[in-house]
Amino acid sequence: MPQSKEELLHKHPNDIAETIQSLESTEQSIAFLLLPGELKGEVFSYLDKPTQETVLKSLGSKQIAEVLQAMPPDDRTQVFTDFPDVLIKETVNFLSESERKMALTLIGYQEQSVGRMMSPYYIQVKKHWTVEQTLRHIKRVGKKAETLNFVYVVDDAFKLIDDIRIGRILMAEEEKSIESLMDYQYISLVTTQSKEDAAIVFDKYDRDALPVVSEKGVLVGIVTFDDILDVVEKRDTEDIQKFGGLEALDLPYTKTSLAEMLKKRAGWLIILFVSEMLTASAMGYFEGEIEKATVLALFIPLIISSGGNSGSQAATLIIRAMALKELKLSDWWYVMKRELVSGLLLGIVLGTIGFARIAIWQEAHFYNYGAHWFFVALTVSVSLIFIVLWGTLSGSLIPFVLKRLRLDPATSSAPFVATLVDVTGVVIYFLVAALFLSGKLL
Amino acid sequence: MPQSKEELLHKHPNDIAETIQSLESTEQSIAFLLLPGELKGEVFSYLDKPTQETVLKSLGSKQIAEVLQAMPPDDRTQVFTDFPDVLIKETVNFLSESERKMALTLIGYQEQSVGRMMSPYYIQVKKHWTVEQTLRHIKRVGKKAETLNFVYVVDDAFKLIDDIRIGRILMAEEEKSIESLMDYQYISLVTTQSKEDAAIVFDKYDRDALPVVSEKGVLVGIVTFDDILDVVEKRDTEDIQKFGGLEALDLPYTKTSLAEMLKKRAGWLIILFVSEMLTASAMGYFEGEIEKATVLALFIPLIISSGGNSGSQAATLIIRAMALKELKLSDWWYVMKRELVSGLLLGIVLGTIGFARIAIWQEAHFYNYGAHWFFVALTVSVSLIFIVLWGTLSGSLIPFVLKRLRLDPATSSAPFVATLVDVTGVVIYFLVAALFLSGKLL
Numbered sequence: 016m017p018q019s020k021e022e023l024l025h026k027h028p029n030d031i032a033e034t035i036q037s038l039e040s041t042e043q044s045i046a047f048l049l050l051p052g053e054l055k056g057e058v059f060s061y062l063d064k065p066t067q068e069t070v071l072k073s074l075g076s077k078q079i080a081e082v083l084q085a086m087p088p089d090d091r092t093q094v095f096t097d098f099p100d101v102l103i104k105e106t107v108n109f110l111s112e113s114e115r116k117m118a119l120t121l122i123g124y125q126e127q128s129v130g131r132m133m134s135p136y137y138i139q140v141k142k143h144w145t146v147e148q149t150l151r152h153i154k155r156v157g158k159k160a161e162t163l164n165f166v167y168v169v170d171d172a173f174k175l176i177d178d179i180r181i182g183r184i185l186m187a188e189e190e191k192s193i194e195s196l197m198d199y200q201y202i203s204l205v206t207t208q209s210k211e212d213a214a215i216v217f218d219k220y221d222r223d224a225l226p227v228v229s230e231k232g233v234l235v236g237i238v239t240f241d242d243i244l245d246v247v248e249k250r251d252t253e254d255i256q257k258f259g260g261l262e263a264l265d266l267p268y269t270k271t272s273l274a275e276m277l278k279k280r281a282g283w284l285i286i287l288f289v290s291e292m293l294t295a296s297a298m299g300y301f302e303g304e305i306e307k308a309t310v311l312a313l314f315i316p317l318i319i320s321s322g323g324n325s326g327s328q329a330a331t332l333i334i335r336a337m338a339l340k341e342l343k344l345s346d347w348w349y350v351m352k353r354e355l356v357s358g359l360l361l362g363i364v365l366g367t368i369g370f371a372r373i374a375i376w377q378e379a380h381f382y383n384y385g386a387h388w389f390f391v392a393l394t395v396s397v398s399l400i401f402i403v404l405w406g407t408l409s410g411s412l413i414p415f416v417l418k419r420l421r422l423d424p425a426t427s428s429a430p431f432v433a434t435l436v437d438v439t440g441v442v443i444y445f446l447v448a449a450l451f452l453s454g455k456l457l
Numbered sequence: 458m459p460q461s462k463e464e465l466l467h468k469h470p471n472d473i474a475e476t477i478q479s480l481e482s483t484e485q486s487i488a489f490l491l492l493p494g495e496l497k498g499e500v501f502s503y504l505d506k507p508t509q510e511t512v513l514k515s516l517g518s519k520q521i522a523e524v525l526q527a528m529p530p531d532d533r534t535q536v537f538t539d540f541p542d543v544l545i546k547e548t549v550n551f552l553s554e555s556e557r558k559m560a561l562t563l564i565g566y567q568e569q570s571v572g573r574m575m576s577p578y579y580i581q582v583k584k585h586w587t588v589e590q591t592l593r594h595i596k597r598v599g600k601k602a603e604t605l606n607f608v609y610v611v612d613d614a615f616k617l618i619d620d621i622r623i624g625r626i627l628m629a630e631e632e633k634s635i636e637s638l639m640d641y642q643y644i645s646l647v648t649t650q651s652k653e654d655a656a657i658v659f660d661k662y663d664r665d666a667l668p669v670v671s672e673k674g675v676l677v678g679i680v681t682f683d684d685i686l687d688v689v690e691k692r693d694t695e696d697i698q699k700f701g702g703l704e705a706l707d708l709p710y711t712k713t714s715l716a717e718m719l720k721k722r723a724g725w726l727i728i729l730f731v732s733e734m735l736t737a738s739a740m741g742y743f744e745g746e747i748e749k750a751t752v753l754a755l756f757i758p759l760i761i762s763s764g765g766n767s768g769s770q771a772a773t774l775i776i777r778a779m780a781l782k783e784l785k786l787s788d789w790w791y792v793m794k795r796e797l798v799s800g801l802l803l804g805i806v807l808g809t810i811g812f813a814r815i816a817i818w819q820e821a822h823f824y825n826y827g828a829h830w831f832f833v834a835l836t837v838s839v840s841l842i843f844i845v846l847w848g849t850l851s852g853s854l855i856p857f858v859l860k861r862l863r864l865d866p867a868t869s870s871a872p873f874v875a876t877l878v879d880v881t882g883v884v885i886y887f888l889v890a891a892l893f894l895s896g897k898l899l
Contacts, residue, residue: 150627157624162665163606181623182599185592218690221683223604223665240682241663247686248660251693252777258700259773259871260766268778269788277799280770281806284845287766288807292814294758299824305754309747312754316736316879319758320765324702324729324872328722331701335694336710346711357719364723365730372734382741403726429701429871430766437758 028054032061044073056085129213130206132246133227133236138166140193142176147189161239162224167201168193175226175234177201203228204238210246215340217243253425254338258331260287260430283430290434294319297441304445308456310384311448314369314395319440321365322402323433326410329354330432333414334424347415351408358407362400370396387455398440398447405443406436470496474503486515498527501536509536571655572648574688575669575678580608582635584618589631603681604666609643610635617668617676619643645670646680652688657782659685696780699865700773702729702872725872732876736761739883746887750898752826753890756811756837761882763807764844765875768852771796772874775856776866789857793850800849804842812838829897840882840889847885848878 026034035046035058047070050058059067059082071079124130136159140149149166157163166184168177178201179193187196203226204213216225217240227236253263262279264271271279298305298315305312333350336342342350373392376382384391410432414424449457468476477488477500489512492500501509501524513521528536566572578601582591591608599605608626610619620643621635629638645668646655658667659682669678695705704721706713713721740747740757747754775792778784784792815834818824826833852874856866891899 153624154628157627158622160624163623163627164604164665181605182595182602185599185605186596217683218686221681223606223682239663240665240686241659244660244682244686244689247689247693248781251689251697252781255693255697255700255777256773258697259769261770261773264774267781267783268774269783273795273798276795277802280767280799281803284763284766284770284803284807285810288759288763288810291759291762294762295755295814296824298755298758302751302755305747306751309744309751309754312747312751312757313737313740313744315754315757316740316761316883317730317733320733320736320872320876320879321726321730323762323875324726325722327701327872328703328726331698331703332706332710335697339690339694339709341709341711353715353718356715357722360719361723361726365726368727368730372737382738430762430769430875433765433875434762437762441758 028057029061031058032066036063036066040069043069048074048078052081053085055082060086060090124206125209127209127211128206129204129208129210129227129238130235132210132213132242133206133238134161135236136161137224137226137237138163139169139234140166142168142170142192142194142197144193145189146184146187146191146193146196149184149193150189161237164223165226167226167234167237168197169234173234174232175201175203175228178203178226201226203234205230206235210243211250211338213238214243214247214250250338254334257423257425258334258429260284287430287434291437293438294441297438297445301441301445304448304457308391308448308452310391310456311394311445311452315441315444317369318395318398318402318444319437320433321399322406322436322440323429324406325358325361325403326406326432326436327429329358329407329410330414330429333411337414337418337424344415344418347412350411350415354407354411355404358404359400361407362403365403366396366399369399385456387452390451390455394444394448394451397451398444401443401447402436402440405439406432409436409439470499471503473500474508478505478508482511485511490516490520494523495527497524502528502532566648567651569651569653570648571646571650571652571669571680572677574652574655574684575648575680576603577678578603579666579668579679580605581611581676582608584610584612584634584636584639586635587631588626588629588633588635588638591626591635592631603679606665607668609668609676609679610639611676615676616674617643617645617670620645620668643668645676647672648677652685653692653780655680656685656689656692692780696776696867699867700776700871702726729872729876733879735880736883739880739887743883743887746890746899750833750890750894752833752898753836753887753894757883757886759811760837760840760844760886761879762875763841764848764878764882765871766848767800767803767845768848768874768878769871771800771849771852772856772871775853779856779860779866786857786860789854792853792857796849796853797846800846801842803849804845807845808838808841811841827898829894832893832897836886836890836893839893840886843885843889844878844882847881848874851878 031050031054035043038046043066047055047058059070062070074082138153138156138160140152144152153160153163153166163181165178165180167175168179170176177197177199179196183196184193202216202220202222204216206227206229213225222240224237224239226234227238229235256263260283262282264276264279266275268276333342370392373384373388373395377384377388377392413432413435417424417426473492473496477485480488485508489497489500501512504512516524525536580595580598580602582594586594595602595605595608605623607620607622609617610621612618619639619641621638625638626635644658644662644664646658648669648671655667664682666679666681668676669680671677698705702725704724706718706721708717710718775784812834815826815830815837819826819830819834855874855877859866859868
């Protein structure tokens, strides 16, 4: 026997929930509806899943929203996890702009996911509707819609089954059915996809908006291109800033406080500085050689910067190609082979110029590199080949390694690659010097 | 008296043109129309401007297109320059996709201008039309339109006077006039604007398409967001690649031939290499000092790379902010003031760490920097302050200088700034060394 309303109200929410659960399903909803507003949220949290579902299905969007607002946040998240499609569909879209944002956060969509950027303002139709019905529907809800270029067709379970250009509908006879215009070909995004992946889809299909479906295929929103443009610009700004060797700023340059700016810059600058200290250590190891052959020191900046520059070129190319999905992780070997050839050829070019520079300066008496100038030039030139090759290979491989470790490839900035190559460059240079100059200068 | 058709045809096109010019304006068009197709183009070239205008106005789009196709290219360009609005409006849009592209090129729109990317597929209405008329018009031409989200209202001279959301039209009473829905508020692009400026407008107003007007205000096309997305991605890819110290590729990494790739990379690599040779010259000047105080050489890569890194950070921030129009040329002094503070503080941070590194290594006996280690540490630390400040200021100023010279700021890549700072860094370092170490090590 169902208890009276008064009896129920004096009980603990958990007991009320149990009482409701014991009722027949038709009575469950009525009993729940009879509860005062402030109790609904708490009682709902205590209901078991089947009862929650029954109740949800009988409530209107507005009522669901009220219940959800009254629930403790963590319980609410659970409810969203249990009934994502019904709720996103019927509730979230009913909330105000700011509440919706909160709700989408609560549902647990990742910050960087499509779910967090979708809008509920789109035109959804059923396939058995006529063109006339559709046009009437558009008249009713079209004002709020973010795009009218497409209408989206869903089945009875609200699963997306097609998109139709508005032009086709406007030009069709009024009594025709939507089904007669359908081709069951459509492009859609999934709530859990990353925003940057969505940008790639937009880029490929030239749409001004794309429908978003839940993992079960239920149409839950659309993403419009203006948000995508923001995503693309933000992605590129972040990549560019990371690439310039600083942490990406959250705000435009002019809106970032000096303190914030210094924080974003000092971090990487210190990391790079501390890493670069290894060059001092490496050179310390060769101090004896430098003392014997001071002339070697003259070319150190030239040689290591060439490695850095070639590494920076390679890293830039690879990182950008990865961001635009032109390169996948599995392409690493293809890239290595290409960069091996590029690095070797670029190294030979610089090595030749380097040799010529020393030879010309020596012969034209611009500078005297000593009796063994030929071997000094040979050392510089052979080191350049190795270091440019090494820089090119590191610069192109590091983004792959970072991606493999699920880190952002853009972190392998020009300065980062340059620093790595600087340290190894010093070592390569002195090893080559030992090869060519021992018994002469060393 | 008009001459007979036979008489005309045996004359030189210039004479035919003169004959036509001598006729009354109503007869001019008829005489012109009677000419055989192959002659029309040439004769048209010889007509004076008023007669050309009369004839143009009496011809249908298709006929104008035929005449234009038959004209010599340079004369055609002249005609387009003389009558841009009529022709773009009535002719260009009538041509096939490939012909239109050619025509837009011929009109003389710059490669990077909005004029080159516009599409003729949009909905244009007049203000005295009723909603019903508009809907009928959409039914007729809507299929080809690239967007139906907005219709564009033009006056009798085809000047753009408003844009109206399709939702407003769909929801209005059928007998209402377009004028009753108008607010005379609209956003438009001009044919001569740069594509990148258009991207900024799209970004600001969140539209999926924007109308394009000629310099006289005549609606001549629309630009859709998908082209803008391409513009933004292309702009960013170019900036990123320039910033990585290579010439921007024309194609994706995977589609660029090895030879092309090497060409794009070798150029800048050689420029940077040759510039960096100045470090060898600068150091050559201080070879005596290095010989006396080998310990100084150990810190050269560390010190100059810090200048390069801080310069690269500053350049990245400024270049990106410029690309997004967050900074204008006139902001240079504001930026200088900010970067002066940033550079000084970052320099002090690195200088302190540098001093600590040497002091700790010395005291902990990791390395022996000699009796005057304190002054070596002081030299390193003070040099760092100056060099980081110098790098920061150069990195932020060079993009402004390039922009002032109407060059692309993105050319001041990280490697480019680093190279400049490397050379001056060597000089600063040895000057500071002379200050602190003369009489001791030097």
